[in-house]
Amino acid sequence: MSIVKDMSLAPAGRRKIQWVRDFMPALSQIEARFEKEQPFKGLRVAVSVHLEAKTANLGYVLSRGGAQVYLTGSNPLSTQDDVAAGLASMGVETFGIHGASAQEYEEHLMETLKCHPHIVIDDGGDLIDLLGGKCKEYADCLIGGCEETTTGILRLKAREKEGILPCPMMAVNDAKAKHYYDNKYGTGQSAWDGIMYTTNLVVAGKTVVVAGYGWCGKGVAMRAAGMGANVIVTEIDPFKALDATMNGFRVMPMDEAAPLGDVFVTVTGCKDVIVGRHFEKMKNNALLANAGHFDCEVAVAELQAMAKESALRRDNIVGYTLPDGRTLNVLAEGRLVNLAAGNGHPAEIMDMSFAVQALAAEWLTKQTGLEKKVYAIPESIDDEIGRAKLAALRLAIDTLTPDQEAYLNSWSTEG
Structure with missing residues (x-):
């Protein structure tokens, strides 16, 4: 059962969500494929990222791919009450109220984890912190997770070093589609x-x-x-x-x-x-x-x-x-x-970051035997997102010929 401030705000929240959806073409392409393939069917995904319209779109896309999504914010001051209500009305269990106290904020995180998630999508490591501590009982189904931020990845690597990382984690922040684009621009x-x-x-x-x-x-x-x-x-x-x-x-x-x-x-x-x-x-x-x-x-x-x-x-x-x-x-x-004090990153920017989140989560569903370590985003995921974004912008780039590929991969300096 969602915990939001006021469900009467849902229409305004849905308008915000629809607006950003119109400017997130890479994620829209992924959504279309997810709807057909249902990569998350039967899986529960817990998300803790800033609860505003772009995050809501990510949660909705995951749900269209078959996931049962449970979503909360990663900072009570960035939660937008109308978006939270709008997302809840779209079938995503949502937990977040703007200006929540520290205790209420933690309660929202814990409500998100009570689903016993298979996958977590984190921003700063709050979900992983709970799953490795006072909410260990909710970690019994974990396949793995994805971390959005530099700070969060530093904390994950510290946990890995001490042998207390609760599941394999994908370093989303270190993907080219994230730090080149999101962090800078x-x-x-x-x-x-x-x-x-x-x-x-x-x-x-x-x-x-x-x-x-x-x-x-x-x-x-x-x-x-x-x-x-x-x-x-x-x-x-x-x-x-x-x-x-x-x-x-x-x-x-x-x-x-x-x-x-x-x-x-x-x-x-x-x-x-x-x-x-x-x-x-x-x-x-x-x-x-x-x-x-x-x-x-x-x-x-x-x-x-x-x-x-x-x-x-x-x-x-x-x-x-x-x-x-x-x-x-x-x-x-x-x-x-x-x-x-603002609306966060522009929709076109978060399009790429959340495309990484979506594809990294999908990648986790296809793996077996992963160690409890921090993993780099596969280059194939970065490449797929970059090409999807170029296509959406109606841009084209050159392609290596077979001869050029052979030249670059050879020790010989002869043509």
């Missing part, structure tokens, strides 16, 4: 969509500090520069720092960047990236946003302890006034700004 656009909509301020002319220059950081920095910002990058990896420098960005430690920035965007997947000693140096009215994963990159609790007062300044912006009179503005409570 999706995060780059959606993070700034969320920041600009929430603040109603201009980007041009501001100094933007981007913490982390992985694929997500590249996208955030690129879009900031494209809108006229002066971009500073902070990093711990020397080669990523060099890459940022070669792309024209200033590189320095956060201690040096703190007094310079007007806008700070964290995209590291780590904790305590911006902390008390940085808050002490920042400009009045600096904006602090997170586009990484969990709400620990900006140490909001430490800022709260330093502040003499705090107040809601706009929807999704809390201002923390320090004893010297400076106010620092935290967006979306330090949670993912693109989802908690």
